[in-house]
Amino acid sequence: MIEVKNLVKKYGNHLAVDHLNFTIEEGHIYGFLGPNGAGKSTTMNIMTGYLGATEGEVLINGHDILKEPEEAKKQIGYLPELPPLYMDMTVREYMEFAAELKKIPKIGEKSYEQAAGFLRIEDGEKLVKIKDVEKRLIKNLSKGYRQRVGLAQAVLGFPEIIILDEPSVGLDPKQIIEIRELIRKLAKKHTVILSSHILAEVREVCDYI
Ligand code: ADP
Numbered sequence: 001m002i003e004v005k006n007l008v009k010k011y012g013n014h015l016a017v018d019h020l021n022f023t024i025e026e027g028h029i030y031g032f033l034g035p036n037g038a039g040k041s042t043t044m045n046i047m048t049g050y051l052g053a054t055e056g057e058v059l060i061n062g063h064d065i066l067k068e069p070e071e072a073k074k075q076i077g078y079l080p081e082l083p084p085l086y087m088d089m090t091v092r093e094y095m096e097f098a099a100e101l102k103k104i105p106k107i108g109e110k111s112y113e114q115a116a117g118f119l120r121i122e123d124g125e126k127l128v129k130i131k132d133v134e135k136r137l138i139k140n141l142s143k144g145y146r147q148r149v150g151l152a153q154a155v156l157g158f159p160e161i162i163i164l165d166e167p168s169v170g171l172d173p174k175q176i177i178e179i180r181e182l183i184r185k186l187a188k189k190h191t192v193i194l195s196s197h198i199l200a201e202v203r204e205v206c207d208y209i
């Protein structure tokens with residue numbers, strides 16, 4: 001469960017988030033809908049501990065994201081608007097790196113295989129297919145594949161909550177369908193929050209808006 005209480009974010013004099021309150025319950029897909037500039041990415045960056053708030057608090061299963069960041073962050077997987085990918089790494093190297101950053105025990109082969117296995121089993125090889133591109137440099141992947149690698153990184157370690165910032169921006173229609181299917185499958189085991197500026201998109205995928 002995530003509780004966002006009286007969240008305020010000011011960039012200098014610019015008020016980006018104005019006393020925002022909401023609660024996210026387990027086991028649903030939530031759509032975070034708003035036009036460009038509404039403050040979606042700002043809110044998600046605060047919820048995931050990337051950015052400090054001006055006022056207010058965020059509790060992840062009761063843990064304050066600023067005061068108990070390790071406990072809180074363990075429960076979250078995050079795909080930021082610009083996926084934090086290293087272009088000169090192969091997919092495999094990047095997944096191992098992400099596992100290490102997340103302090104996933106038995107780093108390397110096992111954790112990566114677990115994650116890839118989870119994705120393959122749950123979502124079908126056809127859908128995710130990161131195994132097929134694991135030896136390739138990320139810079140040589142299509143946008144759709146990069147987004148999948150970003151998603152795979154977000155689900156590493158099986159966090160309870162998965163937060164996706166505009167996961168389908170820049171994808172072609174076929175890739176959008178694939179990502180939507182993947183999100184629906186993820187939601188069987190995880191709470192998913194995704195942002196979008198497209199009403200039809202959140203209506204299509206989400207239980208709550
Ligand atoms: P969204 O993700 O909904 O498009 P953002 O959270 O990116 O919205 O931005 C909310 C507002 O805050 C926008 O007006 C944006 O220009 C502004 N903003 C975002 N990041 C910064 C920053 N680092 N410095 C100053 N203003 C920012």
Ligand code: MG
Pocket residue numbers: 040041042081165166
């Ligand atoms: Mg944004």
